[in-house]
Amino acid sequence: MTLDRDLLARPSVELAPLLLGAVLRHGGVALRITEVEAYLGDGADPGSHAFRGRTRRNATMYGPPGHLYAYFSYGMHVCANIVCSPEGSASALLLRGGEIVDGLAEARSRRTTSKTDTDLARGPARLTIALGIGLDDDGADLAVPPFDLTLPAVPVPAVHTGPRTGVSGPGGGAEFPWRFWIPGDPTVSPYRRHPHLAPPGPGPVRL
């Protein structure tokens, strides 16, 4: 099945529910995507890397859709996005969780800290490790080897949405339900309040 580039050129928020259930192959492992987060550009999304315009790091987000945007974060993690929207417009989908459907042995060997198979790709950084994706893969075309992306023949029957993680309060983009997942799937990462949010109550007063 060839990759439908017209479909991928749609804005991330429209594409997100259609991408759930898609299978991404790389490094001898096949992953069925169960959870994504949508990010926009052009100053519309304060939580996006592209909020302040084009920089060296986010250049891939402005490129053609169907490519991989990989970035380094927290000094030790790599996160993978699928670039969407037409070239010149920054928009991407962060892969947050998935189910390993092939190459289980490979995935296990890369993720030795996982105790169960559902933990192999539950979380953005875990997912990239399980697939063997690194910063070197930034900008790669997902339709050509060593990558392969297969969209689902029929959309998943149900999709749940909610607020994104890692995005701060009102005006910061948290009010938009731009996190999409397949309800009930064990490989969806647990919702966690972001630690950088202000603690409840008046809090300690420092002199």
Place this chain on the structure above:
DNA sequence: GAAATGATCGTCT
């Protein structure tokens, strides 16, 4: 089970 914390470095201000 839930919450707090250290690790660690590329990127932007």
Place this chain on the structure above:
DNA sequence: GACGATCATTTCA
């Protein structure tokens, strides 16, 4: 020079 689209471990209940 500060921070971040996180993870694994430790600590407390």
